[in-house]
Amino acid sequence: MTRKLWFQVGIGILISLFIIKYIVDVNWIFSPILIVAKTIFLPLLLGGVLFYITVPIQTFLEKQKIPRWGSISIIFVTLIGLLWVAVSIIGPLITEQVNNLIENTPAIVQETNNLIMELLRQAGDLPKWVDKEIEKATDSISTITSQFGIWIVTFFQSVIQGTLILVLTPFFLFFMLKDHEKFLPAVTKFFSGETKKWVHKTFSDIDDVLSLYIRGQILISSILAIMLFIGYYFIGLNFALLLAVFAFFMNVIPFIGPWIAFIPALLIAFFQDPIMVVWVSLITLVAQQTDANLITPNIMGKTLNIHPLTIITVLLAAGKIAGLLGILLAVPGYAVGKAIVSNLYEKRLAIRKAANKTI
Secondary structure (H helix, E strand, O other), rough: OOOOOHHHHHHHHHHHHHHHHHHHHHHHHHHHHHHHHHHHEEEOOOOHHHHHHHHHHHHHHHOOOOOOHHHHHHHHHHHHHHHHHHHHHHHHHHHHHHHHHHHHHHHHHHHHHHHHHHHHHHHHOOOHHHHHHHHHHHHHHHHHHHHHHHHHHHHHHHHHHHHHHHOHHHHHHHHHHHHHHHHHHHHHHOOOOHHHHHHHHHHHHHHHHHHHHHHHHHHHHHHHHHHHHHHHHOOOOOHHHHHHHHHHHHHHOHHHHHHHHHHHHHHHHHOOOOOOOOOOOHHHHHHHHHHHHHHHHHHOOOOOOOHHHHHHHHHHHHHHHHHHHHEEEEEHHHHHHHHHHHHHHHHHHHHHHHHHHHH
């Protein structure tokens, strides 16, 4: 029985739960480690994302006989230039639109309340429980709407300030670009034979999954944000740039993100001019269909091979456990875990076939 897969997995889960329990019980021992881990996690994550975005550029430059220090210097100069453009040119435009949105928020709240009251008058007498539910919904909408502008400001301030303040990010990026070829040999040197080949293949698969997902999602989000901005700008929608930037960040989240980005655009369109709702819906529909049928298949293909229902389930669970950060990391984390499990399964099959041949 001890050789059965289900038994080994069950024992592994039990041991993991015991380890987690005792770590929680003696968390005062691990708290300094957790503090250090939390401090370096975000810079390491940002450095890793930038690494996967820029390493193809480094590879191209080095194929042109540019030395490693030269390729890294070009990448850093390019990133600094892009950051300067974002802060000095795009930043003021976004700030202006955010301020305008905050100024218009009370009017949006008032119009929302007036619309709901008008609907109630048109509906006539309703049961008391319906009135109570509508009143609760009205209060919720007013609260969400009134806090939306503040949330947008906080969100973009966190992104911009975090990017500027995290001094560790460039250091992580520098050493990743400088020594990334040394990582796999450093790991595999502790193994030999077939195990060494298996470890090498597993880490290679993980690298392929992460590179595909990060580059693909960033590129897809950028294309969609540009398409939405052009569409919103030409129909005269207010806060077009702000909505496009918001859509860029939300589109990083598969399936759910585009719908989250659509809601504020729809609300702003409705209060600006009800006919705008039709145009915003059409622009969003065209952008999403272009993404689903043309952009995503050609950029990412089906390499991740994850069913949409699985992605939605993973996103909901991760959001419940770890909030926004969990949602952002859910799909790549699942893809990495799937790559590891697939390689473990292949290794087990290889061992079983070898044992059968021996018998």
